Amino acid sequence: GGHRLGGSPAATMGGSAPAMVSAYRVWPSKNRFYCCGRLMTGPAEDDGLRWGTWAFLVGPVALFLWVAGADLLEEVPALFIVLCSAFACTVFFLLLTSYTDPGVIPRSEHPIKGGGGIRRVKLDDGRIVTEMFCTTCSIYRPPGASHCKECDNCVQDWDHHCPFVGNCIGRRNYGFFTAFLTSVSVTAATMVACCAVVTSGEQWAKGYSPPRVAVMAVSAILVFTVFITLLLGCFTCFHMTLICSNATTKEWCKAKEKNALRGNKLHRVLCACFEPSQIDLYQKVPNPEARSAAGYSELL
Numbered sequence: 001g002g003h004r005l006g007g008s009p010a011a012t013m014g015g016s017a018p019a020m021v022s023a024y025r026v027w028p029s030k031n032r033f034y035c036c037g038r039l040m041t042g043p044a045e046d047d048g049l050r051w052g053t054w055a056f057l058v059g060p061v062a063l064f065l066w067v068a069g070a071d072l073l074e075e076v077p078a079l080f081i082v083l084c085s086a087f088a089c090t091v092f093f094l095l096l097t098s099y100t101d102p103g104v105i106p107r108s109e110h111p112i113k114g115g116g117g118i119r120r121v122k123l124d125d126g127r128i129v130t131e132m133f134c135t136t137c138s139i140y141r142p143p144g145a146s147h148c149k150e151c152d153n154c155v156q157d158w159d160h161h162c163p164f165v166g167n168c169i170g171r172r173n174y175g176f177f178t179a180f181l182t183s184v185s186v187t188a189a190t191m192v193a194c195c196a197v198v199t200s201g202e203q204w205a206k207g208y209s210p211p212r213v214a215v216m217a218v219s220a221i222l223v224f225t226v227f228i229t230l231l232l233g234c235f236t237c238f239h240m241t242l243i244c245s246n247a248t249t250k251e252w253c254k255a256k257e258k259n260a261l262r263g264n265k266l267h268r269v270l271c272a273c274f275e276p277s278q279i280d281l282y283q284k285v286p287n288p289e290a291r292s293a294a295g296y297s298e299l300l
Contacts (some may be wrong), residue, residue: 019286019287020284020285020286020287021284021285021286021287022036022037022281022282022283022284022285023037023279023280023281023282023283023284023285024036024037024040024281024282025037026285026287027279027281028107028152029104029151029152029153030042030043030044030045030150030151030152031043031104031151031152031153032044033281034099036282037281037282039099040099040100040101040104040167040281041098041099041166041167042098042150042151042161042163042166042167042168043150043151045150045163046150046163046166046167047166049163049164049166050098050163050164050165050166052164053094053164053165054094056228057087057090057091057094057184057187060191060221060224060225061083061087061187061191063217063221064191064194064195064217064218064221067214067217067218068194068195068198068214068217068218071198072194072197072198075197075198076197079190079193079194079197080194082190083187083190083191083194086183086186086187086190087187089179089183089186089187090180090183090184090187093176093177093179093180093183094165094180094184096173096176096180096273097162097165097167097169097173097176097177097180098165098166098167099167100167100172100173100176100273101172101173101277101279102155102158102167102168102169102170102171102172102173102174103155103156103157103158103168103170103171103172103173103278104153104154104155104156104170104277104278104279105137105139105141105142105145105153105154105155105156105278106139106278106279107134107136107137107138107139107153107154108137108138108139109138110138116133116135117132117133118130118131118132118133119131119133119140129142129143130143131143134147134154136152136154137153137154139154141154142156144156144157144158144248144251145157145158146158146250148161148168150163150168151167151168153168155168155170155171156170156171156172156278157170157171157174157248157268157272158170158248158250159174159177159248159249159250160248160249160250162177165177165180169249171268171272171275172272172273172275172277173273174268174269174272174273175268175269175270175271175272175273176273177239178236178239178240178243178269181232181235181236181239182236184232185229185232185233185236188225188228188229188232188233189225189229189233191221191225191229192222192225192226192229195218195221195222195225196222198218199218199222243265243268243269244265246264246265246268
């Protein structure tokens with residue numbers, strides 16, 4: 001099951017040491033964790049749209065394969081393989097996007113004296129960058145980072161919070177997110193081609209008429225996938241434009257200066273996803289029911 005702030009309480013007696021728990025069980029945010037902290041996702045408020053996304057992805061493909069999959073396999077086997085492969089990639093990258101740490105920046109329990117506003121920091125190469133102070137996390141955020149109010153975390157290279165995948169989109173899952181958009185667009189476009197092939201194929205045009213429900217199902221799938229192809233195609237092209245300009249959605253919407261420390265475009269999409277997480281979710285920390293402020297701060 002998922003775990004949020006407020007793990008199992010532990011009583012303390014006298015001078016005994018406080019009970020120790022894994023960091024993910026008491027992580028101070030709205031995120032939820034599964035598989036002993038190996039999987040990290042967004043708040044429960046996203047579950048409705050998240051499951052709606054799965055229904056819209058799986059439903060049309062499953063219905064098409066049920067009513068016309070055999071015809072497609074006989075008419076154009078290669079197209080059947082492309083459809084199944086694209087759909088498998090869609091599911092794979094959706095899971096990675098939804099359950100990967102997006103690049104959460106550890107927060108501090110100790111307020112910084114005089115902290116607030118902005119500060120300018122000179123790097124070793126002589127460049128000067130601006131860091132914004134986050135009053136929730138008590139840290140100065142590096143360039144490109146933002147605090148996500150839905151997840152209640154500061155996230156490196158924060159792009160946006162996507163309730164349809166149930167997670168923030170940031171430095172460590174943006175590549176997965178763009179791969180998901182690309183694969184789902186390919187799946188939708190392939191579905192359009194599959195519907196066209198099936199309805200014009202020899203099997204469909206045999207002497208007997210296909211069941212009325214099959215005709216209605218394929219027609220409905222065709223209309224739906226044409227709409228989805230156009231919609232997701234535009235959204236995918238938008239993010240490809242952001243990749244080419246090395247900007248995030250927030251920077252584009254607010255016409256903000258791009259993060260000069262982000263690195264090259266290919267690294268952002270292909271390599272940043274595999275960078276180590278900045279947070280240690282497996283570390284044993286004092287249970288917050290009986291911790292001292294100093295002891296808990298070691299978690300962060």
